[in-house]
Amino acid sequence: MSDKDGKEGDMAKILIIGGGGMVGQKFATSLADTPLLGPSDEITLFDLGFPEGGAHADHRISGNVSDPLAIKQLVEDRPDVIFHLASIVSGEAESNFTLGWDVNGHAFWAFLEAVRAEHSASDALWRPRLIFTSSIAVFGAPYPEKIDDEFLSAPQTSYGAQKAISELLISDYSRKGVIDGLAIRLPTICVRPGKANLAASSFFSGIIREPLNGAEALLPVSTDVRHWHASPRSAAGFLRHAGTLDLDLVGSRRALNLPGVSCTVEEQIDALRDIAGDDVVALIRPEPDETIIRIVKGWPRNFAPQRAIDLGFRAESDFHQIIQTYIDDDLRR
């Protein structure tokens, strides 16, 4: 911060932990185009590594969220806004119990404790905004037709439990004035550009992305599976909105279900057909995978995210838009 009064026009320090990942890169690119707070925003990205030719930033720091010294240094810089996107993904957290809990559980808690130590060292003057990407994986079956804002978190994966615990910590550290925090429960982000990842949800992107790139895609579940999606562009938009929203309006419940598109795999495929034709759709090959079928069966299908809508969060309104966003933002680049 400069020595002027107030923040407007001052340099704001923005830290994106997990800034090298897909959503982090989308968001960093968006911030380079349109600043979050002002033209003097100073952006720091932190991640295990960064893609070549990736998003511009003032600082790109390679490191591990499990490294206490690296976290201490990030926190001692007293960023005004911290976006925390880093985590072990769902499939990996499920297959590697220790790694998932170490990174998504213990390391996240240690990060909050590092923030609390620096908050104390600042005589409570430094109280960063913390925006955390949670997930609809905090929910577990059975579900109502639409999940509303008062439905319980009863995760059926370690990843979901880790996100739910992080939310509870963020809420309590916010209540105590250490941070001004918000956990946003992202829909499944689709269409992810690039390669498939270890998330069990990876196929939702694959069945659109691979065919549009002329490659075969495996469909591990039946076409009547219904799920909840938003585009990477919406994800960046959620982060931007959360980064400037007056969090007092959110009240004491600092975890939000976000808007998205509820559709079946069949509707996804129909939208792909409308946009790209039968030959592209023909590249989708059903190949049932019992593990993925079992995991996906436990996932939510639809939401009524009224609080987030009232707070101004916006996503696509149908799956055609989600595909078109991929074509515009990623396929053509």
Added chain:
Amino acid sequence: MSDKDGKEGDMAKILIIGGGGMVGQKFATSLADTPLLGPSDEITLFDLGFPEGGAHADHRISGNVSDPLAIKQLVEDRPDVIFHLASIVSGEAESNFTLGWDVNGHAFWAFLEAVRAEHSASDALWRPRLIFTSSIAVFGAPYPEKIDDEFLSAPQTSYGAQKAISELLISDYSRKGVIDGLAIRLPTICVRPGKANLAASSFFSGIIREPLNGAEALLPVSTDVRHWHASPRSAAGFLRHAGTLDLDLVGSRRALNLPGVSCTVEEQIDALRDIAGDDVVALIRPEPDETIIRIVKGWPRNFAPQRAIDLGFRAESDFHQIIQTYIDDDLRR
């Protein structure tokens, strides 16, 4: 365990962590009268200390749940059933953030990790039943008229957040087969015998107990405050039922709202008048306490605990019974 087949008639090891506290002592006394599993039950109590002339047990071990070595020794004994009742109480966890999170958060997690290490060392043959006393403090205002079994946990105290996190851990460790766990969300236990404790809810017992013992009691809130109660005898009954219930019937959501009595402070006082007369009620002196008023405002008032009722958990049906239980079990002794 003996070398016979099966468990019936064998010695079952039962460990009560927090066995020196009020509920732990009630439960241990109940187990000494009527065994949980069989006449050869071996009961171990663990706590910071034990009341003089307290409940009988085969072993009474003094120690701290934050001491890794003490926990390791308890776990290496491979108890068949573990009741975990130990925690920093709500008022203290709120005033001492670090202590509350250290004991109710980190130490509980370390306990589960100690269990997991021993589970692995047993080649996954040892998988204890774990019954954990959670609390209705996992809920936060605003509430529906009655909280049902699908209402979200949005605690507004550190204690509530710590209990909610413990529940999520129990659920995930159960799902992975390390333990067979259940978190039971106790109503506010009333009438507690003995001295007032640091819980913000302490006055709910005080306004009955002190007058029945001829002493003045302070009432820090207004008489229209409605809350959710069960007796210490019911608390011991909940633990006993949870200790033998087929947990497969509980399904994947391993946290349960328990039955109780919903009543206002005015109804509590009316019941006291019915049972003990005007002179006793005259010993209650209103003395508003803004801190307690603010905390209690965030507490639940009523529940529809259908799952627990279907699973056979039972509490009192009105506040008269709760007072009578205190008179029978504690006042007359």
